[in-house]
Amino acid sequence: MSGSMATAEASGSDGKGQEVETSVTYYRLEEVAKRNSLKELWLVIHGRVYDVTRFLNEHPGGEEVLLEQAGVDASESFEDVGHSSDAREMLKQYYIGDIHPSDLKPESGSKDPSKNDTCKRRCSLRFPVPLLHIGKQILLRRPC
Numbered sequence: 001m002s003g004s005m006a007t008a009e010a011s012g013s014d015g016k017g018q019e020v021e022t023s024v025t026y027y028r029l030e031e032v033a034k035r036n037s038l039k040e041l042w043l044v045i046h047g048r049v050y051d052v053t054r055f056l057n058e059h060p061g062g063e064e065v066l067l068e069q070a071g072v073d074a075s076e077s078f079e080d081v082g083h084s085s086d087a088r089e090m091l092k093q094y095y096i097g098d099i100h101p102s103d104l105k106p107e108s109g110s111k112d113p114s115k116n117d118t119c120k121r122r123c124s125l126r127f128p129v130p131l132l133h134i135g136k137q138i139l140l141r142r143p144c
């Protein structure tokens with residue numbers, strides 16, 4: 001294994017003297033990208049890394065589709081298929097760690113606040129206001 005992987009540990013207490021300890025292994029995207037063959041196959045789904053090598057022969061959708069996503073972010077393909085909750089439950093057994101925070105890209109669901117509907121509505125109001133003003137001027141100048 002290379003030195004680019006990191007392990008972060010977090011510990012906390014529930015206030016009753018019992019300590020909860022979790023440990024996450026972080027992988028860089030370049031580490032995942034190397035595991036892209038039948039011998040060793042990792043993929044990323046929603047920022048989590050899965051080693052699906054031993055799942056290749058068992059995948060109901062076939063090994064071909066997994067090979068296509070080998071070593072890359074398969075979140076979109078995974079969601080496009082509309083996998084069942086059973087399939088999502090199965091993910092847990094192949095989980096090996098998280099993508100390093102510096103390599104995380106925003107999920108497509110997150111929207112840029114500068115491109116929201118409120119702005120579009122406000123901008124579209126700019127055009128008719130001067131027109132209304134000119135119309136009002138013409139009406140006021142008309143002789144009785």
Ligand code: HEM
Pocket residue numbers: 043050052055059060061062065066069074077078081082083084085086087088090091094
């Ligand atoms: C570890 C990751 C994955 C697991 C655990 C998994 C699991 C499953 C399971 C249990 C099914 C049977 C149908 C269901 O229950 O939804 C299935 C079907 C399928 N999966 Fe995956 N899958 C994974 C990744 C992927 C990826 C990355 C693709 C990429 C396109 C994919 C494509 C498919 C396809 C095409 C089917 C067949 C759907 C059908 O016949 O209707 N799977 N998968």
